[in-house]
Amino acid sequence: MKTKMENVEGRGREQLLPILSKWIKPETTIHSDRHGAYFNLEQYVDHCIDHYTVNHKNNYVDPQSGAHTQSVESNWRHCKNSLPDQGLRPYMLQSYLSTFCWHRHVKENNLDPFLFFFGVHCRTLPTIQNWQCTKLVAVVIVSLLNVVV
Numbered sequence: 001m002k003t004k005m006e007n008v009e010g011r012g013r014e015q016l017l018p019i020l021s022k023w024i025k026p027e028t029t030i031h032s033d034r035h036g037a038y039f040n041l042e043q044y045v046d047h048c049i050d051h052y053t054v055n056h057k058n059n060y061v062d063p064q065s066g067a068h069t070q071s072v073e074s075n076w077r078h079c080k081n082s083l084p085d086q087g088l089r090p091y092m093l094q095s096y097l098s099t100f101c102w103h104r105h106v107k108e109n110n111l112d113p114f115l116f117f118f119g120v121h122c123r124t125l126p127t128i129q130n131w132q133c134t135k136l137v138a139v140v141i142v143s144l145l146n147v148v149v
Contacts, residue, residue, distance in 0.1 A: 003075055003104045005097040013037040013044070020045050031067040075104070 004023050008015045016037045021044075024030070029050040032038040042051040052067030054060065061068040079100045088096075106113045 003101045005075075005079065005101055007094045007097060011035070011037060017044050021047075024048060031069060033069050078104075 006019050008019065013036070020041070024045055024047045026047045027049050028047050029052070030041060030045075030048050031052050031054070032041065034053050034055050038051075038053065040051075042048045052062065052065040054062040054065075054067045054069060056069075060070065079097065082100050082103075083096055103113075105111075106116055
């Protein structure tokens, strides 16, 4: 499961549908609670092939479909725990969410955070040639080795 988090102004269908449409891949099955914005979601999101819901007033896992939102709830709990205790600036919230998602991706895929960061950096900056980026990574690694030794 890939974790994506986005700061939104509201929880209505008008705010959520464009975000869901942007991130949901073809032939995705969606599990959600019964929040009104998700009602008949499969009719509004092109890539959604199945949409299962769970009524949290009755149970946390739907006994018929197996639908649950426990993964989402767990991710949100971990994300909230990673936020600063004091001094959280609302305009910085998306940055905190993105940082959490990046750390989660690195951990779930057993990646080296340092090398992964430079790999992403080299792919997203068109002005840096691949050989320059490779050279930059090598120089930084050598510099770090010199510091460690």
